[in-house]
Amino acid sequence: DAKTTQPPSMDCAEGRAANLPCNHSTISGNEYVYWYRQIHSQGPQYIIHGLKNNETNEMASLIITEDRKSSTLILPHATLRDTAVYYCIVRDYYGGSQGNLIFGKGTKLSVKP
Amino acid sequence: NAGVTQTPKFQVLKTGQSMTLQCAQDMNHEYMSWYRQDPGMGLRLIHYSVGAGITDQGEVPNGYNVSRSTTEDFPLRLLSAAPSQTSVYFCASSRQASGSSYEQYFGPGTRLTVT
Numbered sequence: 001d002a003k004t005t006q007p008p009s010m011d012c013a014e015g016r017a018a019n020l021p022c023n024h025s026t027i028s029g030n031e032y033v034y035w036y037r038q039i040h041s042q043g044p045q046y047i048i049h050g051l052k053n054n055e056t057n058e059m060a061s062l063i064i065t066e067d068r069k070s071s072t073l074i075l076p077h078a079t080l081r082d083t084a085v086y087y088c089i090v091r092d093y094y095g096g097s098q099g100n101l102i103f104g105k106g107t108k109l110s111v112k113p
Numbered sequence: 114n115a116g117v118t119q120t121p122k123f124q125v126l127k128t129g130q131s132m133t134l135q136c137a138q139d140m141n142h143e144y145m146s147w148y149r150q151d152p153g154m155g156l157r158l159i160h161y162s163v164g165a166g167i168t169d170q171g172e173v174p175n176g177y178n179v180s181r182s183t184t185e186d187f188p189l190r191l192l193s194a195a196p197s198q199t200s201v202y203f204c205a206s207s208r209q210a211s212g213s214s215y216e217q218y219f220g221p222g223t224r225l226t227v228t
Contacts, residue, residue: 032215034215042221042222043221044156044217044219049215049216087155099210101146101156101205103155103156105154
């Protein structure tokens with residue numbers, strides 16, 4: 001079973017920031033938080049990952065709370081092309097059976113004009 | 114690089130037929146995996162491999178076999194197709210099986226219908 005909880009759907013206005021929350025209250029010290037997205041039945045696409053520090057790349061920012069029990073993915077200026085299902089996944093650093101990506105149902109983000 | 118390629122893109126099988134879904138990557142990635150995705154659901158892991166000659170089961174392995182004789186290829190075999198195996202199948206690869214850099218690259222998927 002997925003170790004994360006996400007809202008099933010969210011809306012965002014085009015040009016505004018999209019903030020997607022994720023709860024992972026049972027996360028362990030070895031586990032990273034990963035975000036992927038899937039645009040209309042294509043293969044999932046990696047967005048960003050982090051351990052405990054906030055992370056930023058050209059696609060998004062990842063904010064992880066100090067207790068690491070939740071995180072937020074931020075798309076700073078959402079466009080219509082960001083409409084997708086976003087998956088938050090925790091994954092063990094050391095690999096093995098706990099190192100696989102286990103997908104939940106994700107959050108369906110709809111960006112509206 | 115072509116990345117992760119999957120063939121065929123679409124396939125229709127009759128119940129009881131067998132077939133192999135092909136997956137190849139040209140990035141010299143150590144880790145490869147197969148997922149299935151049913152309508153309205155997230156992806157479920159079928160089998161994975163942490164290197165040539167090494168495979169293991171994921172969440173939903175029944176009815177599927179895999180092998181990894183080379184680093185590049187990771188075929189998925191359906192032994193005797195059933196309607197419950199109608200799904201979209203995704204193959205993925207990653208440079209490493211462990212560590213902090215675990216960006217997985219996914220193929221475009223194979224859409225399989227079993228009648």
